[in-house]
Amino acid sequence: MPHLLHLDSSADLTGSRSRAITAAFAKAWADRGADHTITYRDLHTDPLPRLSATALHWAPRLRAEGETAPAEDEARQRMVLDELLAADVLLVGAPMYNYSLPSTLKTWVDHVHVPGVTTTLDDTPSQPLAGRPAVVVTSAGGSYAEGSPTAGWDHLTPVLRIILGDALGMTVTVVATELTLAPRIPDLAPQVPHSEALFAAALDRATALGATL
Ligand SMILES: Cc1cc2nc3c(=O)[nH]c(=O)nc-3n(C[C@H](O)[C@H](O)[C@H](O)COP(=O)(O)O)c2cc1C
Known part of the structure; x- marks a missing residue:
């Protein structure tokens, strides 16, 4: 049974573009039939607590002497990892906040990027998610396109590509929408049509990916 893990993280529960785009992907996925199942996690309305101890960053065999974590935090991390490991496809809604995540x-990234468990650090191959698709839906208020004055300021997309792609070995596809603040910021008003076109294109792309991945 193909299984999707769908994550959202926007704090906007009414007008979020990343939520709308991940929903379009999830609808297309579900429309493929009852065998296409979904686990949904809303990281904003049901946030994980921050990591309580450095031990949680390492597989037990890679921990330093005496490096431990509370049992309830180990159990929570195991649950979050199992949820990811059970997914054939990962879908992440990632709004840009302060040029970052x-x-x-x-x-959530802190919980699942675990050397020796989800990424290889020593002689034991430890990349169980290698080759699985990850679709990252980014949504930014400004523009970070090549040639724009803020090109290079996007510290959201590169981190997710590095963690999910390079570290975890997943095959990452980014569906990006930007200039989402054009209707709100007077200086960006001339960009409203472009912003809406980017949003529409991202919705179409997400629908196509959800129907085929
Ligand atoms: C706390 C916060 C920080 C933000 N920081 C940035 C930023 O650094 N750069 C930017 O382009 N937009 C920024 N924005 C605007 C969001 O990226 C924009 O509203 C985007 O559409 C959010 O995704 P969403 O539509 O899925 O909620 C910020 C918004 C919030 C709420």
Whole structure:
């Protein structure tokens, strides 16, 4: 049974573009039939607590002498890892906050990027998610396109590509929408049509990916 793990992290529960785009992907996935199952986790409304101890960053065999974590935090991390490991496809809604990740999504990353468990550090191959698709839906208020004055300021997309792609070995596809603040910021008003076109294109792309991945 193909299984999707769908994560959202926008703090906007009414007008979020990343939530709308991940929902379009999830609808297309579900429309493929009852065998296409979904686990949904809203990292904003049901946030994970931050990591309580450095031990949680390491497989037990890689921990330093005396490096431990509370049993309830080990159990929570195991649950979050099992949820990811059970997924054939990962879908992540990732709004840009302060040029980076929302803290809620960063905390999820902290739980699942575990050397020796989800990424290889020593002689034991430890990349169980290698080759699985990860679709990252980014949504930014400004523009970070090549040639724009803020090109290079996007510290959201590169981190997710490095963690999910390079570290965990997943095959990452980014569905990006930007200039989402054009209707709100007077200086960006001329960009409203472009912003809406980017949003529409991202919705179409997410629908196509959800129907085929
Ligand atoms: C706390 C916060 C920080 C933000 N920081 C940035 C930023 O650094 N750069 C930017 O382009 N937009 C920024 N924005 C705007 C969001 O990226 C924009 O509203 C985007 O559409 C959020 O995704 P969503 O529509 O899925 O909620 C910020 C918004 C919030 C709420």
